[in-house]
Each structure stands twice: as C-alpha cells, then as structure tokens.
Amino acid sequence: MLPELVTSIPGPESLRLAARLKEVECRNTTYLSPDWPVFWERAEGVNVWDADGNRLLDFTSAFGVATLGHGFSAKAVAEQSGLLVHAMGDVHPARLKVELCERLSAITFERWTGEKGKTLLGNSGFEAVEAALKTAVMVTGRSGILSFEGAYHGLGYGALLGAGIEWFRAPFEKQLSDVTRRLPFPKLGDYESWNGILTALQSVDPSAIGAVLVEPMQGRGGIVIPPVEFLCELRSWCDEHAVVLILDEIYTGLNRTGKPFGCDWSDTVPDLICLGKSLSGGFPISACVGKASIMDAWPETHGEALHTSTFLGNPLGCAMAIASLETHADPVTTRLAWDRGNDMGAAFRELCDEPFVAEWRGVGLMQAIELRHADGRPAGDVCIDLVKGLLKDGILVLPDAPEGHVLALTPPLGISDEEIAFVVERIRVRLRELGGISS
Ligand SMILES: Cc1ncc(COP(=O)(O)O)c(C=O)c1O
Incomplete structure (x- = not known):
C-alpha cells in the first residue's frame, strides 16, 4: 500500500506531543526539531500510523527490529x-x-x-x-x-x-x-x-x-x-x-x-x-x-x-x-529476504546517476546510497534534507555513518515491488530538487 503523499507531516498532534515531551524528557534523547516529530500510534507490516492518522511506509524496520514486519509477534x-x-x-x-x-x-x-x-x-x-x-x-x-x-x-x-x-x-x-x-x-x-x-x-x-x-x-x-x-x-x-x-x-x-x-x-x-x-x-x-x-x-x-x-x-x-x-x-524466510534484497538492489542502483549519489551498496535488506558533494565531501547536509523531504512524502528512512551522509534502506521483508518503486521515485524527485535539477 503506497502512502498518499501526505504533506501534513509533522501533524498538529505530533507537534503538541513534542512540546509536552520537551518539558519532561532529558533533552539529549528524542530529536525534536520542528520539522521532524512523528509520534507513532500503531503499526502493521511495513506501515506505521502516526498520532495524526498519517500512514507512513517504514523503510527502517524501526532500527532493524521489524524484519518480519510490524506486529509479527x-x-x-x-x-x-x-x-x-x-x-x-x-x-x-x-x-x-x-x-x-x-x-x-x-x-x-x-x-x-x-x-x-x-x-x-x-x-x-x-x-x-x-x-x-x-x-x-x-x-x-x-x-x-x-x-x-x-x-x-x-x-x-x-x-x-x-x-x-x-x-x-x-x-x-x-x-x-x-x-x-x-x-x-x-x-x-x-x-x-x-x-x-x-x-x-x-x-x-x-x-x-x-x-x-x-x-x-x-x-x-x-x-x-x-x-x-x-x-x-x-x-x-x-x-x-x-x-x-x-x-x-x-x-x-x-x-x-x-x-x-x-x-x-x-x-x-x-x-x-x-x-x-x-x-x-x-x-x-x-x-x-x-x-x-x-x-x-x-x-x-x-x-x-x-x-x-x-x-x-x-x-x-x-x-x-x-x-x-x-x-x-525457515529457509523460505531466508529465500524471501534474498529475493527481496535482489529486487531492491536492482531498483535502487538506478539512482546511481542522480545528483549527490556516490554509490549504492548493500546485501539483502540492508542497503544504502552514499551521498557526496561534487568535491567528494560527505553530503550529510543533503542526506538530512532528503530524509526530511521523504518524511513529508510519508516515507521513513534514516541517515547513517558518522558524517550522516549515507541513506540507509532497511525495510521489512514484506516490502512490495510497488512500494520499492515508489520510494526510488520519491528519492529521485527529492535528490533532483536538492540538486537544483527539474525532474
Ligand atoms: C550492531 C549493533 N550492536 C549493538 C546495538 C545496540 O543495541 P541496543 O540499542 O538494543 O542496545 C546496535 C543498535 O543499533 C547495533 O546496530
């Protein structure tokens, strides 16, 4: 199921919750930048619903936890x-x-x-x-x-x-x-x-x-x-x-x-x-x-x-x-992770010619695209803007690496071809925007 390109992220309820949390949680814990907070209400398979009712596609498996899909156990x-x-x-x-x-x-x-x-x-x-x-x-x-x-x-x-x-x-x-x-x-x-x-x-x-x-x-x-x-x-x-x-x-x-x-x-x-x-x-x-x-x-x-x-x-x-x-x-699970990984790799490798993409890499459902500026500097600044742009598209992804310039792609293994294609397309659009190129 594809997200409905929601633009109301972060929504009003998430923003209210962020303000409340800021008062009572140690400030070094939750990232509460005004363009970021999304408070989760429920999740199933590859989808998460936030406190404002937005449905998001989880390409993080929530820190790699939901490999078998949210709610599996x-x-x-x-x-x-x-x-x-x-x-x-x-x-x-x-x-x-x-x-x-x-x-x-x-x-x-x-x-x-x-x-x-x-x-x-x-x-x-x-x-x-x-x-x-x-x-x-x-x-x-x-x-x-x-x-x-x-x-x-x-x-x-x-x-x-x-x-x-x-x-x-x-x-x-x-x-x-x-x-x-x-x-x-x-x-x-x-x-x-x-x-x-x-x-x-x-x-x-x-x-x-x-x-x-x-x-x-x-x-x-x-x-x-x-x-x-x-x-x-x-x-x-x-x-x-x-x-x-x-x-x-x-x-x-x-x-x-x-x-x-x-x-x-x-x-x-x-x-x-x-x-x-x-x-x-x-x-x-x-x-x-x-x-x-x-x-x-x-x-x-x-x-x-x-x-x-x-x-x-x-x-x-x-x-x-x-x-x-x-x-x-069950070997069927391993086979599925292998096949999904191959399909994902084929789709994401297509992004290699887009602005800032220095490289695609990965195995199975643990993949990434590395972003660099033209002079070779790690593009952590671009990566965080990309992540925030994708969040507005209803896609959850995170930056990795000490310089934050690697976009990690680690979805649950139930991710569909259609959902992969959707994410690839949104990344392409966002990278072109960030690179000042019209799509
Ligand atoms: C490879 C590796 N080891 C250890 C940890 C720490 O696990 P936890 O956050 O549950 O303590 C992580 C968490 O991301 C990890 O990726």
Whole structure:
C-alpha cells in the first residue's frame, strides 16, 4: 500500500506531543526539531500510523527490529500476556526460557557445527555485547579488545569500549578503561585499504587481547560491507592467538542480509554471537550465544549468578522471540529476504546517476546510497534534507555513518515491488530538487 503523499507531516498532534515531551524528557534523547516529530500510534507490516492518522511506509524496520514486519509477534505476546508477564529469570524462570535457548542453539551453533550453543539472555542489544565481553575475559583472562573504526555496539559502558564512532565515546572516555585497540573496517572493493588492514592486523600485539569484537557488516557505521575474506582472516587470527571472536549480529542477524546471519556470507563460525533487534521483533530481549565449550568458562552458579538482571528471560520477550525464530529458521524466510534484497538492489542502483549519489551498496535488506558533494565531501547536509523531504512524502528512512551522509534502506521483508518503486521515485524527485535539477 503506497502512502498518499501526505504533506501534513509533522501533524498538529505530533507537534503538541513534542512540546509536552520537551518539558519532561532529558533533552539529549528524542530529536525534536520542528520539522521532524512523528509520534507513532500503531503499526502493521511495513506501515506505521502516526498520532495524526498519517500512514507512513517504514523503510527502517524501526532500527532493524521489524524484519518480519510490524506486529509479527503480536499474537504470541497477546497469548502470553494472559498467562505470565514476568518470572524470576535466574531463580525460578519461565518455562519458555528453556525453549528460547534451545531454539537459539539450533539456529546458530547446532546448524553450523553440530555442537550445542549456550545462551546468556539480556534486555538491550548492548547487554548482549557486554555479556560477550565478560565471557571473553572468563575464557582468556585477558581484558584487551580489538574492535573497528565505525563500529556501533550500543552505548552501555562495556559496549562503548568497542565503539568506533568517537562521538559516542568521547564524553565518557575518562570512565572507560584503555583496553581497546581499533583497526579500520575494510570496505568491499577498496583493495588498498584491505591490504593495509591485513598488515595492521598482523602487527597487533595479541598478548593482552582477549576478544575481537566486530559486526560482519557495519550498520550504524554507514552500511559498510567488507570483503568476504575479512571474517575468515579474523577467525584465523583469533585461532592463532587463542582470542575469542565475538560477532555482533544485533543488526545483521536473522535474515537481514539475505542469509540467516551475516557470518553465513563467509562461512565463518564465531565463538560468540550477539543478537537483539529482530530476535523478538519488538520486545527488549537480546542474547549472547556461544559455543558450549566457550560458554562453559563461566563457573556453575551456586545461587548467586555473576551476570543476570531482574527481567532476564522475560516470558513476553521469550514468547515473541520463539515466534520470530520459528519463522527466521525457515529457509523460505531466508529465500524471501534474498529475493527481496535482489529486487531492491536492482531498483535502487538506478539512482546511481542522480545528483549527490556516490554509490549504492548493500546485501539483502540492508542497503544504502552514499551521498557526496561534487568535491567528494560527505553530503550529510543533503542526506538530512532528503530524509526530511521523504518524511513529508510519508516515507521513513534514516541517515547513517558518522558524517550522516549515507541513506540507509532497511525495510521489512514484506516490502512490495510497488512500494520499492515508489520510494526510488520519491528519492529521485527529492535528490533532483536538492540538486537544483527539474525532474
Ligand atoms: C550492531 C549493533 N550492536 C549493538 C546495538 C545496540 O543495541 P541496543 O540499542 O538494543 O542496545 C546496535 C543498535 O543499533 C547495533 O546496530
């Protein structure tokens, strides 16, 4: 269903809500520029309705969460909410926690190696990353982390250690210990930097490093796709130096890239994988899943868990994640993500000759167009104007990359050809307007 080219965005009710929120929420949280606020009322499939009744086409999957479509696991949560909404996660857990951990094992390590995977559940994505970093210390006794420029692993203090976007780290640097070594993240097709990164990797002193923390493809960093050899090289390096390889698949995991996981593109098996976002499709639940032999570095608990939280294994989240994993594990879902990604790629590549478009890139349903000025400068200013213009057209998209010059295109996999064509056309029109060219 196409939006009706609404022009009343932001609508009066959203503007009223923005004014109220401004009074009571920390000002560094919600972006409330006068041309921006859209408060959501309901959502279904690829559509969102705002507080003014406008229907918008969601090309973000709401931060990559609604891969299976908005409301996908609503039935599961409705059924579960009549039974049990909270249990005592690490003391008297919900029955569903068992099934969720079994499914996580089946879709990851059992599928890759036949060996069972063991899970540490969390709430937000960053908690899964922090659980993985703690696990690496348990395994190796070493606190050092090797991470990558442009990396985004969430904003908790542990996850910030791996952050490769300085802006997020800088204000808190003094409270972060100096345990991280960062390398550039390679970009597919950039052979010169790839060779440099390989050399830099070989020159890293591994003696203090316990973990390599990496996204198979960078999301917030600007939808950056590395060569397939990248993860293979990291795997070999980790094996050689007995370092734990942590793949942060919070964004790329579960069919976002046209494969079940980003690492399936390079047939690389991690030691630990972090999942969140579309794991539940809308409930704050995350997971750090590891090879059983790695996870067993944690000692048995005698009643006081070393790593836990009040809402660990929340039954509503478990019910949603089980429903979502059932569909994600079906090869038909992966096939659909692959096909939709191919169709999307073919359509968006047509924009390569439009003003400011430096490049199209992507895999599966994780695509982007990079915008640059004629002199090569990243066009973050154009990208934000484009995003705001598209919002007026009823299309939700977001800028990515530290300079904000990458338009991320990450819709749910139920997106139709007609909707893709509509978005391509609106981007074309808006780019021409911004470039001063009549369509
Ligand atoms: C790759 C990656 N890791 C971790 C996170 C953090 O997840 P959360 O915001 O749920 O803490 C994100 C969020 O965008 C992400 O993209």
